[in-house]
Every structure is written in C-alpha cells, then in structure tokens.
Amino acid sequence: MNRYNRHIILSEIGSEGQYKLNNAKVLVIGAGGLGCPVLQYLAAAGIGTLGIIDFDIVSESNLQRQILFGDSSLGINKAIAAKKRLEDLNTSISIHAYPENLNHKNSVSLFKEYDIIVDGTDNFKTRYLVSDACIITKKPLVYAGIYKFEGQVSVFNYKNGPSYRCLFPNPPREEEIPNCSEIGVLGVLPGIIGSLQANEVIKIILNLGKILSGKVLYYNSLNHQSNLIKVSRSEKEIQKVIDLAGIFENLDEGIRCKVKNNNITLKEALTKKNIQWIDVRNDTDQIINYPEIIQIPFEYLEQNLHKIDKNKEQVVFCHAGIMSKKAVTILQKHQIEDSFSLKNGAFEVMDYFKNK
C-alpha cells in the first residue's frame, strides 16, 4: 500500500478511506478535455473500477488539452487509448473501456454497474441523456461543462438533491452554443474543471467535506471569479424523467415517431382533449371567430409564443396544411412539443365550428 501512503497518512482518509476508494466503481462519460484529468486523478487515487465510454478517436487537435494521449495514440479510440495509459499509471485497478456511443438503449444497464457517473461530454444531447439515465438509475452525477475560459461544476442526484434538469429543464432550443471543436478552449481550463470533478468524486466516496450538491459553481479562469449559485430540487422536472423509465430504452425511436405523427386530420385532432387552435394564415379576411381559436400570422409566430397556452395541445392550421407544418416545426423548436399541423387546412375547421 506504499502507493497510497500520502492518502493513508491523512487522518481524514486513512486505510479505511483508501479501502473505500479501492472498492468504488466510477464511470466516466467521454475521455476528452474533462474526462482525461478526471480519469488520471481517479486512477492514481486507486479507484478500484473505472469505466470509460467514448466512441471518438484521438486526433492531433485533441493533444493540446486531452492529457492522457500522445502522438502514439493518434487514430486510436479514446476509451481504448485512455485505458492503455491508465493501466501503466496504476496496475492495481481494473479499467473497462467501452469504445461506443452512449444511447438510451445502453445507458441504463451500463450505469447500474457503477456507483458514481461523471459527465465529461461535449454536447447537450448526451448531457441530457446522461442526466436522465442517472435519475432513472438513482446514481449521483458529477457534472461539469466548459466554455472558452469558463467552467461550471455541480453534483446532481446526490442524497435527494437537485438534478441537471432542475437547473436547466430543457436542452437549448438549438445547438446554438458551439462546442470546443468549433470555438476553441484554453487547454488548461478542462484540467482545472476536470480536477474539481475528480475531487467531488473522491469526496462522495469518502463522505468528506461539503459536496457540491444543490449548488452550481461558475468559475472564470481569466479573472478568478467564482460564483456558487443555489439550485433547488424541482419534483416536477424529476418526475417527468421518472415517468419515462418504462420506455426509456426505446426513446430514440420514440422521438422519431413523434415527429412523423404531427401531421393530422381533423378527425384525429378531435380525439385530443384540451385543444388550442392556432390560425397561422397571414391574410386575415376570413377570420374564424371563436374563443377556442387564436390568430397568429405565420410571420409573427416566433414573437408571439407567449400567447400560446403550453398546457394545451396545439392544433395549427393554415389554408392547405403547408405553412402550418412549418409552424409546428417552429413550435417544437421552442419546446412546445404537443403541437400538430392540420392536413386539410382552415375550411375543415370552419365547417366544424359552424356545425358544432
């Protein structure tokens, strides 16, 4: 145990603490800028079982910050290259490399095999997937994200604390926030932020100090400003994810089906309860004047989203079902997901309301 001597002589850790580290199982999602320092410190600390999942291969532009890799790793899968480096760093731990994509299908069964999940991904789609799978499997999530010279860190799902969705309920409307490969990042920044993540992992295992739960840390490496922002648990947001548990593994396909099905007939529309009808025709000479219908001309739709009652299912119509289709795409982009385009357009709606 000479390897861990500097841990063991700390009264806060001791042999007992080191034993806990040696028996812990930690899964790191993404072996990139954040994943590399996390993995390096966790392997050195003697975390007994480390999982690494990454589908990507090492490229030259990664070497400026992804410190587990060198020229000899170029072209090799990141999970495999990281495992090779870490096995040299510490031969006494077991390391599992998963050179594949994380998706709704494989995440739940994979997460169940570990105690703590670390998010080192680089896009919102995977971040929400990781967060949701952690809620479903009840695993603490050590989260971080970076932007140029700034980072944010938090621990989610820890002892009934908040989740990522309590902080940011929905993914951004567009992937408008570019990632490091598009805008650049200071190489040392993920080193700082990833080290904070590794520190939280070790604190959770050792039950040491104050865990960064219920708070998100914003850190700016240019001016050393750091802000701890309090985040409360939102039962509503967490319950929404738990409700998906039964169908979670099929969710990728589910989302695709939903997009296909939002072009509907009047008959299908009328099977829905609590409908809000939206007339998006630009010419207003034929207004159908009923309290259930609101008029928002297509060209003003995005400016008038606040007029839409999001608790209702939206049935959008125009003259012939073309503009309404585009309108539904816009609504869904703004998280108004239960919106449908009426295939046959306004004349059917007019008929229906007249004979109602």
Added chain:
Amino acid sequence: MMITIRYFGLLAEVTGCTSEKINFSGTTIFDVKEVLFQKYKTLKNKDFQVAQNNELNTDKTKITSTEIALLPPFAGG
C-alpha cells in the same frame, strides 16, 4: 433603483460586457428580462437561467436584491 447584472459564458459576448449596472423600475425577474431583451435583441434567442443574490429564480420571483446573474448552460467538455 440601480441593479448589477452579471453575464456568464456566451451571454457576455452578446452584451459585450461581463457586468453592468442598469436603472430598473420593474418588480420581477420577468421585468428584468424584458428590459434586457429591449437592450440586446439577440439575447432573446439564448437559453439561460436567472439568479438573484446567488440563488436561482423563476420569472415570477420578485426583485429584492441588486445582484442579478444570467447563467447559460455550457456544452463543452
């Protein structure tokens, strides 16, 4: 009253500053956002949360402090 608004991540690029003081006469977080949307047209297309006195708030929260922060999610890793 004068309130200080702090911008993080790409929001500082939208506004051209990391913090500023504005003269504010409304009552809620929603009102603060409206003022800022008027001032910075493209801010409306960005996703962020608002904190007051280092605590996350909703649109309906009343303004009781002079320290407001606009917090975007970071995707990078």
